[in-house]
Amino acid sequence: MSGKGVIEHNRRTYIAENVDPERTHLSIEYCYTPIEQAYHELFDEALAAYNAKQKRKDRCIENYYKKICDGDQEKPFYEVIFQIGNKDDMSAASENGNLARAILDKFMRSFQERNPHLHVFSAHLHMDEATPHLHIDFIPFTTGSKRGLSTRVSLKQALADQGITGEGRSMTERAVWVQKEKEALAEIMLEHGIEWEQKGEHREHLSVLEYKREQRTQELAELEQTIERVQQQQVSIKAVEEIEAKPLPLSSKVALEREDYQALATAAQKFVVQEKQEGKLKKLLKEAKKTIAELKSTIADLKAQLAAATKELSEYKSVRERLHTAELEQENNNLRSKLSSYETIIDHNNLWSYFSRYREKTHKRDDAR
Numbered sequence: 001m002s003g004k005g006v007i008e009h010n011r012r013t014y015i016a017e018n019v020d021p022e023r024t025h026l027s028i029e030y031c032y033t034p035i036e037q038a039y040h041e042l043f044d045e046a047l048a049a050y051n052a053k054q055k056r057k058d059r060c061i062e063n064y065y066k067k068i069c070d071g072d073q074e075k076p077f078y079e080v081i082f083q084i085g086n087k088d089d090m091s092a093a094s095e096n097g098n099l100a101r102a103i104l105d106k107f108m109r110s111f112q113e114r115n116p117h118l119h120v121f122s123a124h125l126h127m128d129e130a131t132p133h134l135h136i137d138f139i140p141f142t143t144g145s146k147r148g149l150s151t152r153v154s155l156k157q158a159l160a161d162q163g164i165t166g167e168g169r170s171m172t173e174r175a176v177w178v179q180k181e182k183e184a185l186a187e188i189m190l191e192h193g194i195e196w197e198q199k200g201e202h203r204e205h206l207s208v209l210e211y212k213r214e215q216r217t218q219e220l221a222e223l224e225q226t227i228e229r230v231q232q233q234q235v236s237i238k239a240v241e242e243i244e245a246k247p248l249p250l251s252s253k254v255a256l257e258r259e260d261y262q263a264l265a266t267a268a269q270k271f272v273v274q275e276k277q278e279g280k281l282k283k284l285l286k287e288a289k290k291t292i293a294e295l296k297s298t299i300a301d302l303k304a305q306l307a308a309a310t311k312e313l314s315e316y317k318s319v320r321e322r323l324h325t326a327e328l329e330q331e332n333n334n335l336r337s338k339l340s341s342y343e344t345i346i347d348h349n350n351l352w353s354y355f356s357r358y359r360e361k362t363h364k365r366d367d368a369r
Contacts, residue, residue, distance in 0.1 A: 007035070010124045010135045019128050023092065026101075026127035030108055031120060035077060035139075038121040039065040042141055046151035064149070074153045077121070078140065080178070082107065082185060083133035084194070092132050100132040101125065103192055107185050108134055114184060117141060117158035 008014060011032060015021055033041075043064045051060040061067055068076045084090055084100045091097050104125055112120055115138070122137040140158035143151045159173040164180070166173040186196040345351075 007032075007122055007137065010122060010126075010137070012128075018130070021128065023128035028105065028125040028127075030123040030125070032123075033121045035121060036065050038119065038139060039076075042119055042139060043149060043151055043153075046149040050149045061149075068153050074155065076139070076153070077137055078118075078155065079135060079137045080181070081133055081135055082181075083131055084185075084189065085131065087130035090131050092127050092130060097127070097132050099192060099194070101127060103185070103188050103194070104132060104134045106188050108136070110184070111136060111181075114181075115162060117161045 009016060011029065012019070012024055012027070015024075047061060047064050054060050065076060068074055082104060084103060085096070089096060090100045092100075108123060108125065111123075112118075118138040118140050120136060120138045122135070124135045126133055126135070140153060140155040141151055142154045142157035142161055145152050145154075145157070156173055159177050162177075164173050164177045166176060182196075189196060
């Protein structure tokens, strides 16, 4: 999940209706710095350098945080919320809730290391609502910028600095980054014996590869169309052959009509340009076909691995169920053996008068069996 970010709620400055105050002491505050102070720590040095370069006073920036808040290009900060399961399978008051707390805690403690260009100024793990969940509030920044402040706010560039690139409108930099963070959380979950059940809200890793393949296929089609257009525009050999050269008197040279000369010169230039362009396009076409083949191979491998894993999981569940049944049967046999021993002792000591009601129930149960 992602949210607009209400820091006062995260810090429990006020208690909402869905919060259990008796469990608030179980929550964790990892860090908190007032956002304006965080902006001063991050950008004051770059802001001073920027203002020193300005020859006109009206171009100086007095308050960078206010400038970002008043602008519409960047948000002053972002919040992401991570949660495992729901109130039915990971209730905060249950043993599973404590397990979720341990997993989210480990995930949070490695978050900043994975994301050096996302400055976390507020982070809280809540255990006083229905399900344990983690609020992370951060300011995305990039350094070494040649436009504006050398260190400035930019989510797109901050993720790019971390090696995150988008794959079009449906797979933006932010979407790719969120997927990677989910995968990092899923790895920690596996360490604690919990498997990520992906319910189709977002593309899985395999779907991302298929998406890339679709993109490459589209690019391939566009390249083929471009080559076709270039070939259609190629020089007409027949038109060039029809140009007639007239010999000049008392000379080995020939003369051309000005119009024919210009047509021939233009044709020669087009031919050279088209040869180069067609060569580049054919090279791109070859690379695109190679990429598509590799993606098809990778997807086929992943599908095979997925099928094998699914089969293995099914076999594991079947074996586990059989083992569980065998254990119950063994326990039942042990209890029957003990019961038989007790009945023998009662019979040997003529004590059935004290257990008459029990004996009737035993006979009925034996008859039912």
